[in-house]
Structure formats: structure tokens, C-alpha cells
Amino acid sequence: MSFIEIRNVTKTFDGxxxxxxxxxxxxxxxxxxxxxxxxxxxxxxxxxxxGMKEYKPDKGTVIYNVAFCPKCFRVEPPSFNxxxxxxxxxxxxxxxxxxxxxxxxxxxxKKRIAxxxxxxxxxxxxxTVIDNVMKSITGHSEEDTLQMAIELIEQAQMTHRxxxxxxxxxxxxxxxxxxxxxxxxxxxxxxxxxxxGTLDPKTAxxxxxxxxNGIKAKGITMVITSHWPEVMQQLSDxxxxxxxxxxxxxxxxxTVIKSFMDKVPLPEKKVEFTVGGPIVxxxxxxxxxxxxxxxxxxxxxxxxxxxxxxxxxxxVGLSGAGKTTLSRILYGLTDPSSGNIDVKLGENxxxxxxxxxxxxxxxxxxxxxxxxxxxxxxxxxxxxxxSDAISLELPAEFAKMKAVYVLKAxxxxxxxxxxILTKYPDELSGGERHRVALAQVLIKEPKxxxxxxxxGTxxxxxxxxxTDSIISARDEMNQxxxxxxxxxxxxxxxxxRASIMRGGKILKxxxxxEIVEYLTVSEKEGMLKN
Numbered sequence: 347m348s349f350i351e352i353r354n355v356t357k358t359f360d361g362x363x364x365x366x367x368x369x370x371x372x373x374x375x376x377x378x379x380x381x382x383x384x385x386x387x388x389x390x391x392x393x394x395x396x397g398m399k400e401y402k403p404d405k406g407t408v409i410y411n412v413a414f415c416p417k418c419f420r421v422e423p424p425s426f427n428x429x430x431x432x433x434x435x436x437x438x439x440x441x442x443x444x445x446x447x448x449x450x451x452x453x454x455x456k457k458r459i460a461x462x463x464x465x466x467x468x469x470x471x472x473x474t475v476i477d478n479v480m481k482s483i484t485g486h487s488e489e490d491t492l493q494m495a496i497e498l499i500e501q502a503q504m505t506h507r508x509x510x511x512x513x514x515x516x517x518x519x520x521x522x523x524x525x526x527x528x529x530x531x532x533x534x535x536x537x538x539x540x541x542x543g544t545l546d547p548k549t550a551x552x553x554x555x556x557x558x559n560g561i562k563a564k565g566i567t568m569v570i571t572s573h574w575p576e577v578m579q580q581l582s583d584x585x586x587x588x589x590x591x592x593x594x595x596x597x598x599x600x601t602v603i604k605s606f607m608d609k610v611p612l613p614e615k616k617v618e619f620t621v622g623g624p625i626v627x628x629x630x631x632x633x634x635x636x637x638x639x640x641x642x643x644x645x646x647x648x649x650x651x652x653x654x655x656x657x658x659x660x661x662v663g664l665s666g667a668g669k670t671t672l673s674r675i676l677y678g679l680t681d682p683s684s685g686n687i688d689v690k691l692g693e694n695x696x697x698x699x700x701x702x703x704x705x706x707x708x709x710x711x712x713x714x715x716x717x718x719x720x721x722x723x724x725x726x727x728x729x730x731x732x733s734d735a736i737s738l739e740l741p742a743e744f745a746k747m748k749a750v751y752v753l754k755a756x757x758x759x760x761x762x763x764x765x766i767l768t769k770y771p772d773e774l775s776g777g778e779r780h781r782v783a784l785a786q787v788l789i790k791e792p793k794x795x796x797x798x799x800x801x802g803t804x805x806x807x808x809x810x811x812x813t814d815s816i817i818s819a820r821d822e823m824n825q826x827x828x829x830x831x832x833x834x835x836x837x838x839x840x841x842x843r844a845s846i847m848r849g850g851k852i853l854k855x856x857x858x859x860e861i862v863e864y865l866t867v868s869e870k871e872g873m874l875k876n
Contacts, residue, residue: 414439458534
């Protein structure tokens with residue numbers, strides 16, 4: 347008998363099947379990998395297993411076969427049957443029809459499930475790393491709680507940040523703390539939804555290793571979604587390929603991955619494009635913070651950077667290198683500690699370090715930014731997010747036409763793009779929300795576009811479509827792109843030039859191929875350390 351049985355499950359939103367007659371079993375101690383394109387139903391299935399009320403199946407059942415304590419109602423995996431519970435009673439076998447069970451059994455199962463969500467850093471921002479982890483540990487003495495927290499932080503390779511405030515961490519560091527917090531719950535089932543999609547390869551590998559050591563090696567059952575083939579090969583024991591809510595293929599991960607990757611097209615060949623003169627110039631830009639715990643933090647430390655008009659410029663580097671801070675400084679969201687930042691508007695150079703309508707305010711309407719931790723307006727549908735919510739005043743029919751056009755540019759087919767205009771963000775998958783957020787930036791047709799990890803949650807096919815769209819936007823509209831990314835293939839495919847950052851400094855600038863080679867050699871020689 348399997349630990350989890352998913353039987354004939356169907357889930358529909360607004361008349362569209364996001365899951366259609368899904369049947370799959372998960373044995374205790376195994377890792378089920380789910381891959382597929384954005385919007386295929388991966389996140390919906392995870393949220394259904396997690397017990398999120400909006401994802402209750404319309405048809406079918408989810409059965410948890412557990413060891414159940416009749417005295418304190420604790421549940422554990424089936425291997426605990428016959429063993430003694432902490433309360434002194436013996437565990438007994440029980441099959442719980444998750445979505446049709448009583449409130450007590452439903453809550454007992456849900457309590458024993460941990461989840462890592464894509465692009466969600468659910469931390470206490472004003473607390474230290476160790477305090478964040480300790481708050482997730484229950485049922486232990488203060489001394490044991492402290493020791494457990496230290497061990498979990500070591501597994502997540504965050505010992506060097508143990509006393510740092512959460513808000514001061516980079517995105518990759520926050521993700522590792524989230525992992526430690528979820529492991530601290532000592533779950534019987536661990537769900538991971540694109541846990542490393544927005545991370546650089548080195549940080550992603552650290553997360554994978556922490557998952558292997560903290561989850562898989564301990565025999566904890568796991569279900570993981572990812573668009574990275576190497577994640578599936580490294581972590582999963584059994585894989586399913588979902589497409590439009592249906593299982594296309596299942597079985598050995600390597601076989602399923604090969605079938606899926608055979609469907610990925612090559613990007614369009616990038617034609618030679620002549621860029622203009624400088625449009626962004628940053629000279630000796632610094633951003634230093636002071637923290638009681640850390641002293642002086644040099645997030646950006648003397649950066650010189652020139653970007654040319656209509657250039658697609660990449661900034662790469664490990665998590666915590668200062669890439670996101672640099673992008674926020676350029677956009678005007680974070681003031682530099684010192685240095686010069688000038689942006690060319692028409693024939694005039696505007697000083698971005700000066701506030702006001704005659705300085706930075708003149709340039710802001712011509713800038714667009716997609717944040718790594720993007721957000722959509724939850725009470726606006728997709729059309730509202732692409733028009734009303736960003737003060738884009740267009741006639742109704744023209745707004746719809748333009749919205750569909752820009753949604754096609756970020757990987758939606760025309761029919762589906764038209765259909766999701768009336769959907770709200772929480773009705774979309776994580777990858778779909780990401781693409782709508784990118785469309786929200788592109789629809790205003792800004793002169794300079796800053797994209798922070800634009801392909802983080804995108805499957806390979808969508809990534810190729812976005813690559814082609816960025817190149818087309820540059821070629822047709824003379825737009826300039828500054829792309830913060832860990833995705834080396836994406837940087838190679840889309841960028842004209844790139845720089846590598848480490849410790850707040852730019853180490854090298856050159857052609858993307860040169861930068862990727864430099865990064866690879868540096869990692870092998872141990873030159874780049876987090």
C-alpha cells in the first residue's frame with residue numbers, strides 16, 4: 347500500500363481542467379518529480395496535496411495511508427505502525443480520505459506537511475536567521491531547539507549568516523533559510539515547488555544538497571516540481587510529465603526528462619545588431635549599509651558600468667553578489683551612498699542621484715523593472731493588471747488587443763492569452779503569474795527595461811519564447827535591456843555583453859561567452875565564494 351494515493355483527480359477553474367483524471371501513487375521515502383510547462387498543473391497538484399481549500403478536487407480522491415495515534419491523534423508515515431507514540435499509545439494503520447475526512451483528521455495530516463513555494467520568502471524580516479529557524483521548531487526543550495536550529499542552518503549552508511537579519515539577506519540566502527525553516531517542522535511529507543528556479547547554479551546546488559541531506563537521506567517522502575532537468579535527475583526516484591493537466595508520460599526520471607526536452611525548440615538565431623552610443627553610465631557607485639550585527643555591508647562597492655542604447659546587457663554572479671541592489675539603484679528605488687549615475691533622455695543626460703520632477707522624475711516614466719520578488723495586484727484581473735492598475739489609459743477593445751499581443755510575447759498562445767484576461771492572479775500558476783508580471787513591464791513600452799531573474803520560474807520552452815521576444819522588442823522598438831540572471835544559457839542566447847559581479851564589485855565585462863567561461867573556470871578553481 348502506497349503512502350499517498352491520487353485517484354482519478356480532476357480540478358477545474360472557470361471551466362478549464364487544470365488537472366484531468368490524474369492517477370499516481372507515492373511510496374513512503376520516495377521522491378516524486380513533476381515536470382511540465384508553466385500552467386500545466388504542477389503547482390495545482392502540490393497545493394491539493396498540501397490541503398489548500400481552493401484546490402479541493404472536483405472529482406477523485408487523495409488518500410493518505412498513515413500511522414495514526416488514537417489517543418493524541420498524531421499522524422506519521424506508515425512505517426510507524428505498531429510503534430509507540432510520544433503519548434504512550436501505539437500507532438495504528440489508517441487510510442484518510444484527505445478532502446472528505448473530518449476536520450480533525452484533515453488538520454492532523456496537514457500539520458505534518460511542509461512546503462517550499464516558488465519565489466516566496468516567508469521569513470520574519472526583522473529577526474535573525476537563527477531566530478527564524480527556531481520559531482519553526484516545536485515540542486523540544488530550549489537547549490534542543492537551539493542545537494537543532496544550528497544543525498539545520500549548517501545543512502542549509504547558512505552558518506556564515508547565522509546572526510544576520512533576514513531582510514539583509516539576498517534572495518538565494520533567504521531561500522536557504524526558508525528550507526531550514528521547513529525542515530525544522532520535521533514533516534512526514536515535504537513539497538517543493540520550483541525551489542531553485544531563481545537561483546544561480548552554485549546556490550541551487552547548495553539547496554539541492556541540503557534537500558538531499560535534510561530530506562531525502564532521512565527517508566522523508568517528497569514531491570518536487572522543477573523545470574531544471576538536472577534537478578529531476580538528481581533528486582527524483584519517479585517522474586511524471588504533466589501537460590494541460592494530464593499525465594503525458596511517467597516512469598524513470600531520465601526517460602521522462604528526455605521525452606520532455608525533445609520538445610524544446612532552439613532559440614531563433616540572433617542576427618547582428620548595431621547598438622547606439624551610451625545610454626546608461628554608472629561611475630564608482632557604492633551602496634554601503636551599517637548593521638549592528640554585521641558592521642559595514644558593502645552591497646555595491648565602486649561599480650563602473652556603461653550600457654549602450656538598444657543593447658541587451660547581462661549582469662551575472664552568485665547569490666548575494668549585489669546584482670539586485672545594483673538594479674534597484676539604477677531604477678531609483680535605492681539611493682547610492684556615493685557615485686554618479688546618468689541616463690540619457692533624448693539629447694540630455696539626467697543625473698539619477700537627484701530627486702524631483704526635473705531630475706530622476708523625468709526618466710522614471712521611460713524605465714521599466716521586473717523585480718525578483720515581483721507582485722501583481724491581487725484584486726485586479728489580468729487585463730486590469732496590464733492596463734488600469736498601471737495607469738495605462740487605453741480604449742477597452744484596444745487594451746484587450748494590446749494585452750493579448752504582449753501576453754503572446756511572453757509565451758502564451760493567443761487563445762489562452764485571451765481566456766486568462768478575466769482571471770485573477772491567484773487563479774494562475776506561479777510561472778503564469780511571472781509571465782504576466784513581465785508582460786506588465788513590457789506593455790508600457792519603456793525605453794530602458796531592467797529584468798531581475800526574468801526566467802527563474804519558466805520552463806525551457808517558455809524561456810526560448812521569452813528570449814525571442816526580448817530580441818524582437820530590441821530589434822523592432824530599439825529598447826535597451828539590463829538583465830540580472832543566473833541562467834547562463836539565457837545570457838548566452840539573449841545578451842550582447844555581460845558583466846560578472848562578486849562582493850559588490852564588477853570583476854569582468856565582455857562577450858557573454860567570455861563571461862560564462864570565466865565564471866565556470868573561477869568556480870572550478872574556487873575563486874568565487876558565497
